Amino acid sequence: MGTLAISWMPEIRGLLIVIIAVVVFCGSIYLIVATNVGARLGFLLSIAALAAWLMSMGMIWWVYGLGLKGRDPTWVMAEGVNLIRSPSELDSSHLIDDMTIDTTLPFPDQAQQASDQLVEQGWKVLGEDNPQRGQAIASADEIVQQEFDLYDAGEYVAIDVYVKGGERWPKINDTLDFLALRHTPHYALVEIAPVIPQREEPGRAPPTPAADPSQPREYVLMVRDLGSKRQPATFLTLGAGLIFGASCWLLHRRDKLVQIHVAEAKA
Numbered sequence: 001m002g003t004l005a006i007s008w009m010p011e012i013r014g015l016l017i018v019i020i021a022v023v024v025f026c027g028s029i030y031l032i033v034a035t036n037v038g039a040r041l042g043f044l045l046s047i048a049a050l051a052a053w054l055m056s057m058g059m060i061w062w063v064y065g066l067g068l069k070g071r072d073p074t075w076v077m078a079e080g081v082n083l084i085r086s087p088s089e090l091d092s093s094h095l096i097d098d099m100t101i102d103t104t105l106p107f108p109d110q111a112q113q114a115s116d117q118l119v120e121q122g123w124k125v126l127g128e129d130n131p132q133r134g135q136a137i138a139s140a141d142e143i144v145q146q147e148f149d150l151y152d153a154g155e156y157v158a159i160d161v162y163v164k165g166g167e168r169w170p171k172i173n174d175t176l177d178f179l180a181l182r183h184t185p186h187y188a189l190v191e192i193a194p195v196i197p198q199r200e201e202p203g204r205a206p207p208t209p210a211a212d213p214s215q216p217r218e219y220v221l222m223v224r225d226l227g228s229k230r231q232p233a234t235f236l237t238l239g240a241g242l243i244f245g246a247s248c249w250l251l252h253r254r255d256k257l258v259q260i261h262v263a264e265a266k267a
Contacts, residue, residue, distance in 0.1 A: 058237035070228035
């Protein structure tokens with residue numbers, strides 16, 4: 001039964017592999033060092049070397065965002081108004097100023113008026129080749145289909161994606177931003193529209209979805225959650241650094257005591 005459980009439960013096998021690796025790797029080094037300098041001194045040397053290695057590895061993970069990682073950045077619903085049902089209601093959000101939309105015009109023209117005014121207020125339209133556009137649309141699909149249950153997949157299409165904010169500081173230029181630890185909130189506004197119902201014929205490719213000009217455009221407002229991608233590596237670096245510093249201080253203290261005892265013995 002033990003073999004069967006380990007074979008069919010990857011978490012148990014992974015835990016056993018980690019335990020065996022730590023015992024063999026750390027234990028073998030401690031055994032070799034302890035046979036030369038003693039059990040206590042060998043333990044201090046081994047734990048100092050292990051902490052130094054963990055600290056250096058954590059620093060590399062911290063800088064490059066590799067190894068032990070936390071949550072990746074993603075788009076989430078903004079607080080307050082996050083689903084806007086028509087272009088004339090865009091000013092219901094505190095992020096958008098007064099909108100002057102002519103409601104007598106067709107819905108596509110109303111959306112064009114809203115787009116022009118959003119650009120004037122500092123919103124930037126993402127191009128088709130921008131990877132942020134795809135990420136924002138995917139997050140908006142999850143909000144529309146799961147959070148609000150407004151449409152099903154294939155019943156609507158994303159028209160444009162607008163972004164605003166997200167500036168980092170302090171930094172010298174776009175390349176020297178390693179110390180840019182502060183940022184302004186980053187918002188995304190995804191414009192969606194219902195599609196014209198089309199009949200799919202057997203044996204043919206599905207028709208390209210087209211926005212229904214008789215239906216108003218709707219907007220999903222989101223804010224960027226930066227996540228905690230480097231947080232585990234940060235804690236590993238700081239924790240291992242504290243252990244390394246404490247073990248080095250104990251080794252230094254032991255050397256001072258040895259020097260005092262040797263001097264007293266000579267006297």
